[in-house]
Amino acid sequence: MATSSDRHRIRFTVHYDGRSFHGWQVQPDQRTAQGELERVLAKLTNGPCAVIGSGRTDRGVHATGQVAAADVPLRWSPHALRRAMNALLPDDVWVADAEMAPPFFHPRYDATSRSYIYRLGLASEADSPFRAPWCWPLLRPVDLLAMERAAERIVGDHSFKAFAKAGQEERGDRCTVTEARWAPWEGIGLEFHVSANRFLHHMVRYLVGTLVDIGLGQREPEEMDRLLAGEEGLETSPPAPAEGLFLTAVTYPADAGTKPPRRRGPQLVP
Template identity: 50%
Template sequence: MPSFPQVMDPRPILLVTQYDGGRFAGWQRQPVVRTVQGDMEIALERLCATAVPAIGAGRTDAGVHAHGQGVGVRVPERWTPATLRRAMNATLPDDIWVAEAHRMVPEFHPRRSAIARRYGYLIGTDEAARSPFRRRYEWSIRHPLDPAALQGEADSVLGEHTFRAFAVAHTAPVDDHHRCVIQHARWVERDGGWVFEVAANRFLHHMVRFLVGTMVEVAQGRRPRGTIARLLVAPDNSGTPAPAPAHGLSLREVTYPAELYADAS
């Protein structure tokens, strides 16, 4: 292994990262199982000859995918965003890919600086959704869904609410208010099914999956309309349906203020 200068650039690099979450135990580094953060840090150490933390904008769960995870790194000064991106993609396993790399200002933090996160959840309702080429990324549902019920429940989450009923208990700090601001929530019909698009300033553990699982129950007539609104004032998740499967969910995009991009023209 060659010896590289160990002076770290004070300007972090943002790596916009995609991954297939099917073979990972989530984003966060763990001592035994394979994780996205762990594999990225292995690649960074190989390239930089020193340990380099990879800080993600969010901790996706086991099985959850990403089209635009924000990952912040500080590397030796010899690396530019372009050369680091090329080297990372030559080193990373084939289920992780760096789509973009940007030089950021020193104040940038991949998690705290984010002003929005956007997720998408895929549901397949046609017979072909059970194909091995789709079922890895979609929740295959055989019973029809009521479009008006889906969107009606989604409309209930817009704005600022407390989402204790849509989070795994005891995963947030005890003093966390569990409040999130939902900026966008929409069901879009697509060929062979639906996609739920949702954006917010923050998300709680399993939150999108709990919301999707509940909306599907309503759209199939198993729960009454207005279930989401009633659960938004519930003190816990004891009355919430099971979360939707992880494999249908993808972190699509993380948004940062334009002034944090040092390479902006």
């Protein structure tokens, strides 16, 4: 559905500190990132203003690249709306940029790839109050080579059913992962970089929890192949803590939103 004649669609990139949020999606009687954005936009537009994001993040998960969109009155330019929103938003949500979007742009359904980073603290500095809230302060040495060998096995088209929280069967379980690698994190530890066309519920956290157990010598790298193959009786490690996970980027084709959609989905207007 295109925007109405008195409104246009604006696209945002949103940062938020997930520690005090019950995830992205609006929930009754709970504080969420989407809820804060809709609350502020309702004030600025003098009425309900739905915000659609590129996808949900779980309770405690952060974002530096969440993409969202809303239909707002024509009097609001992207620049003016961004400034007004940031003046009213709480300190743990920030609109990094805003731009005009095509009339049919949908942050979730038009996305072709999403990227996450997970931060793993290995040095004692990771336990600092200025680091620990945004990483997993493991504070133990790991076998990076074993973790890299296991991460390589994740790339490609696989069933990630073993790495999804129960109750996701209706969504399907196949994902195409284009990147899965470990990189240094500022001398403090490691970052796990992962990109895919889609992610299942808690998928990244289950992957990281399993990779860390491999790095601690509690599992073999080859177990990743067996988990991806759905070997009966074999389970992943517990999920890594939410505080280390960041949604960092969402990718779209150049013509996203320029043509009416063939699929049905949530609309931007209430």
